Amino acid sequence: MLEVTGLRVAYGGIQAVRGISFHVNDGEMVALIGANGAGKTSTLKALSRLLNAAGGSVRYGGREISALAPHQLISQGIALVPEGRGVFPRMSIVENLLMGAYIRDDKAAIAADQHHVFSLFPRLAERAQQLAGTLSGGEQQMLAIGRALMSRPKLLLLDEPSMGLAPLMVQKIFEVIRTVADEGMTVLLVEQNAKLALEVSRRAYVMESGEITLTDDSAKLLENPRVREAYLGE
Numbered sequence: 001m002l003e004v005t006g007l008r009v010a011y012g013g014i015q016a017v018r019g020i021s022f023h024v025n026d027g028e029m030v031a032l033i034g035a036n037g038a039g040k041t042s043t044l045k046a047l048s049r050l051l052n053a054a055g056g057s058v059r060y061g062g063r064e065i066s067a068l069a070p071h072q073l074i075s076q077g078i079a080l081v082p083e084g085r086g087v088f089p090r091m092s093i094v095e096n097l098l099m100g101a102y103i104r105d106d107k108a109a110i111a112a113d114q115h116h117v118f119s120l121f122p123r124l125a126e127r128a129q130q131l132a133g134t135l136s137g138g139e140q141q142m143l144a145i146g147r148a149l150m151s152r153p154k155l156l157l158l159d160e161p162s163m164g165l166a167p168l169m170v171q172k173i174f175e176v177i178r179t180v181a182d183e184g185m186t187v188l189l190v191e192q193n194a195k196l197a198l199e200v201s202r203r204a205y206v207m208e209s210g211e212i213t214l215t216d217d218s219a220k221l222l223e224n225p226r227v228r229e230a231y232l233g234e
């Protein structure tokens, strides 16, 4: 479904992503793990066209998408849940969710999807009219995921959903990510929390200093001594 070849991202003279290649198959959950500063967010931003790549190709469903605008990617079925969530603080939960559906005009289906998001995240349903800026970090993360789902994506890009959250909240959010994947969504999960990401994904890529240095089935990476030492603190 997604095929990235030789992707490069640079900030001025600094190369943050140095020609990485990876792919995500239809219906698969794939993790991209790596330490802070490895280039994970830069990779997702280049994929979702929030910044221009310095080189490489991004094919989605067989088609080159590296020159499309961000809103065109949304209508192609690609949704990003950005690092730091990016909810609209002065809008309510419901208004934020509807923003996620702004490219759609199928009112009944939008209402059904809102209902579905509320069933995935009952905490959002209980607070439907609350302003997003007054939500806890975990609730904002739920909202950011819910808002992305409202565009009915085929491919969901998640940037560090666990960042800054208490373990219980992380667990809840990852249960929902797993549910969404089990429902058939294709997911690319970027995480610094390697243990969580490897437990929930099928395959993974390890990124270090702008390069992919290792890839395997997630279950195998969990057993890999190098990964255990560098990323699992063992």
Ligand SMILES: Nc1ncnc2c1ncn2[C@@H]1O[C@H](COP(=O)(O)OP(=O)(O)O)[C@@H](O)[C@H]1O
Residues within 6 Å of the ligand: 011, 014, 016, 034, 035, 036, 037, 038, 039, 040, 041, 042, 043
């Ligand atoms: N806007 C920016 N301007 C300059 N350098 C940046 C910018 N964003 C990220 N970088 C640099 O690019 C590298 C990769 O960062 P990032 O993609 O955010 O990594 P990660 O998400 O894995 O923590 C880091 O060295 C970071 O300092």
Ligand SMILES: [Mg+2]
Residues within 6 Å of the ligand: 040, 041, 042, 083, 160
């Ligand atoms: Mg990041």
